[in-house]
Amino acid sequence: MSVTSPLGFDAAGIAAGIKASGAPDLALVVNRGPRQAAAAVFTSNRAKANPILWSEKVILDGQVAAIVLNSGGANCFTGPRGFQVTHQTAEAVGEALDVSAGDVLVCSTGLIGDQLDADVLVAGVHTATSVLSADGGDDAARAIMTTDSVPKTALVSGDGWSIGGMAKGAGMLAPGLATMLVVLTTDADVDAAGLDTALRAATRVTFDRLDSDGCMSTNDQVTLLASGASGVVPDAAAFTDAVTAVCRSLAEQLQADAEGASHNIAIEVVGAASEDDAVEVGRSVARNNLFKAAIFGNDPNWGRVLAAIGTTEAEFDPYAVDVSMNGVRVCHAGEPDAPRDAVDLTPRATHVLIELHSGDATATILTNDLTHDYVHENSAYSS
Amino acid sequence: MSVTSPLGFDAAGIAAGIKASGAPDLALVVNRGPRQAAAAVFTSNRAKANPILWSEKVILDGQVAAIVLNSGGANCFTGPRGFQVTHQTAEAVGEALDVSAGDVLVCSTGLIGDQLDADVLVAGVHTATSVLSADGGDDAARAIMTTDSVPKTALVSGDGWSIGGMAKGAGMLAPGLATMLVVLTTDADVDAAGLDTALRAATRVTFDRLDSDGCMSTNDQVTLLASGASGVVPDAAAFTDAVTAVCRSLAEQLQADAEGASHNIAIEVVGAASEDDAVEVGRSVARNNLFKAAIFGNDPNWGRVLAAIGTTEAEFDPYAVDVSMNGVRVCHAGEPDAPRDAVDLTPRATHVLIELHSGDATATILTNDLTHDYVHENSAYSS
Missing domain, CATH: 3.10.20.340 (ArgJ beta chain, C-terminal domain)
Structure with a gap:
């Protein structure tokens, strides 16, 4: 039960060498279609990380082929060089998958103010694309963890379609619009506008109401990707309910794993x-x-x-x-x-x-x- | 150097039996005149303790003969019975000093939601009035302590007049308008309007900029009493500067004694x-x-x-x-x-x-x- 549970998605999670510990630190989720629709909500923090600045542009046309996520560094307050690292990462995914870099979302999480090594990221992208699999969802969920103690995944099934999800986040849990890094996938046949409506309705009453420590992140992003691979156009209300259920499950998992919490x-x-x-x-x-x-x-x-x-x-x-x-x-x-x-x-x-x-x-x-x-x-x- | 350093003030600090520990818990500061002018600023928390509700009315005419303060209980969210306790305390001070209860300010600090025992407070007022002294300022400063580890006092001298002060506060340090319990006294000859102007100018840049733990109290009050006993009418700017200096010293003492702090x-x-x-x-x-x-x-x-x-x-x-x-x-x-x-x-x-x-x-x-x-x-x- 993760982002590869719905039809039409491959994923990978690997250790690219960004984290000194050698733990998994790079995840890739690819939408194999036939549809490549997407919606996303971003942190309302005015201090936005470079991957947020990039992804806000990518999402504008509602077309997303893949999303690449790294832990081990937030790429925030790293200046033009940091933005170039984000851009190079998207380019590497685009080349490896033969899609436009402009259809590749990028997310980063970790310490603010440290530069990421573009060579390490690009090599990691190549490794990840070589092990992409329809069973890769759990590996991806593990590769986005920072201070999380457990991976967080969820799955809700509709009438002939399903929605899967993964999330990471244990500190800086106080959303303005979105929160943390979350990727949701569905094989329902929904266009970008329909995804956007459902996602905003869902996050408003789930992630937006999780406030573990009052500290709003610079890197928060919640993304919903639709492949249409089920061939089923869902009832809009049922679809919104299902997105909300997945978001609620992930929000509760984030709360349960919040740093140091005992209640x-x-x-x-x-x-x-x-x-x-x-x-x-x-x-x-x-x-x-x-x-x-x-x-x-x-x-x-x-x-x-x-x-x-x-x-x-x-x-x-x-x-x-x-x-x-x-x-x-x-x-x-x-x-x-x-x-x-x-x-x-x-x-x-x-x-x-x-x-x-x-x-x-x-x-x-x-x-x-x-x-x-x-x-x-x-x-x-x-x- | 405390509230009895300026001419015209007597004070006392005694153990009335409000605190189970037997530590001092009731302070009384009396303005012997010839002037009995006063100004005060109060918490902007909308959940106001009973002594705040009482004192907001007392201060309206700018005439204050005495202020009585207790630690060991905030008398907040204690309903009409709690307000009656505040009223009885002021009445007891008024009778003992032969002044109107309507010229007696009341401050309380301690746990929210516990009823105070009016009999204990009234007996404490009688004890305090019997030991009032022109040297009682330090006792008063000790009697208003809660989790404070040290009493906080300050004194600034002007040209023929002075301003003394005492403060308590170690948690719930986040002002909206005023903060904590603070009593300032001066023998300068200033009317209530002049005191109000100087006090608001001073608190705006001192107590209002102390934010130890983000938690705003229900009982905060800063009071400035003028006896006029020096016979000197101070320059307005010099007076405001002196009030500000006393407030800054007390604010820094509060910061230095904040609960558990190491920086x-x-x-x-x-x-x-x-x-x-x-x-x-x-x-x-x-x-x-x-x-x-x-x-x-x-x-x-x-x-x-x-x-x-x-x-x-x-x-x-x-x-x-x-x-x-x-x-x-x-x-x-x-x-x-x-x-x-x-x-x-x-x-x-x-x-x-x-x-x-x-x-x-x-x-x-x-x-x-x-x-x-x-x-x-x-x-x-x-x-």
Whole structure:
């Protein structure tokens, strides 16, 4: 179950020598058609990596033959030379596959500010093209890992078609538009405009609501490639639902593998005046270090939840809010309710319910706790 | 050097029994006049504690006879009963001093969501009034401490007048308008309007630019009381400068004592198109957990600085930015410059210089690193 599960796709994942460890670091996914339609969403960070600058141009005509991804270096803030490395990588894929470099997307992930070696990348592309296979999806998923501890893949089947996916990401998890590196493939027969609509609808309620550490990446990209190899034109709503299901599965896998985390926290906001309000409230809590540290300590410190909500512009009356943790209402109408020790926060899965009583809108934000291991992983070495 | 250094003020700090530890937990500062002018700025958090709701009304006429402060409980999200506790505390001060309760400011700090015991507070007020003294400033500074490891006081002298101050705060350090609990006193002869102008000018460039952990408190209040006891009407600019100097000293003491911190980081943004842009850029970096963890690890990871800047709306070209750390320029025009190992981040005092090359405006944000001790202090027990 990965990007090669749908018909019409080959993939490879190899060790090109970008990572000093010798671990796999270059992935290639090729769309064999008959259709080569694509859509992508990119980070909204204004500091964009070179592969983002390149891929934003490639996607414009909705035609993509292949996507090449490397870990071991973000190729971000590496100047014109870094852009040239991205360009050379796409050219190498184009030559090897006999397609236009302008139909090749490039993604990179790793440390910001280090130059990649173009010769190593080009040699890696040649190796990857020589081992492309309809079973290569799992290798590809492994080759895009950075601080991930496990590869992340997903598969959802429709009526005669399917959607596969792979993702990487464990830190800098806070999307603006897209997040992390994600490649989705489908053999459904959908044109680029249809892919774009489905992908934006799906990412808006999945990756855009994952906010592990509040830090937005410079390299995020989510790509959806369609081969049309099933010959089936799907119902649009069913297709969007399937894309959303794949994205949700991958988002939950990213949350579960977030750097150093000991709790997966779902912050469910209900009774908001608007969906935007619900997202703003959920995100304010997800980004509050004191709340996140309290959850690490299994402390149902609801005062920190309310203090975070108070920093938003959302419509709410602080003295009407209810807060529950793992099913126990600890705050009712802005006052203490059940005693704190009635709450069991020892399970990894943590549910925080915030009832605003200001309307009917709702949203759930996924986040993680702030732990010693998070600090360790992000201070002990550069990433 | 504290709130009783200027003429016309008495103070006390006692153990009322609010804190289970038996440590001092109630402070009282009384303005003996002849003038009883005051100004105050309050947290912009929309979730306001009961003493904030009370004090916002007291300050309206610019007349304040006394301020009573307790640690050991924030009296926030404690409902109408909590407001009644604040009211009773002010009434007790008013009766003991023979002044109107409407001229008594109240501040509280500690855990959100716990009810305070009005009887304990009223008895504490009686004890405090019985030991009021012109030497009581240091006791008062100790009685407002929560997780602070040291009391914070300051004194600046003008031409025939002086300004004293005390502050508490070690977590939830991220101001919207004011921050933490701060009481400033002066024997200069200044009316309430003059105090308000000077205080807002001072806090805007001091407490408002301290952002230790991105978490805004529900109880922040900075109060400036004037007794006029020196008989000297100060030059307005000199007075504002002195208030600013006291606020800056206290802000730096708060930064130096921030929970778990191992670095005091000054993020200096220059070449911004506007001061607002400079503040937004500095604050985005100050709130980036990956940057803060890197500094803890003595890692000059400038890519995380640029990734943070990229999330702002500030005017800048990512490929024109320079970043220096402790005097070493590690990024020039968005590309790597000096090698990372040329930077020494072992000193506690850390300077990050961000040159935007978009204009002439500048601002410096003070923050701290993200450490194991921060996580420990904020997860191991409720605060």
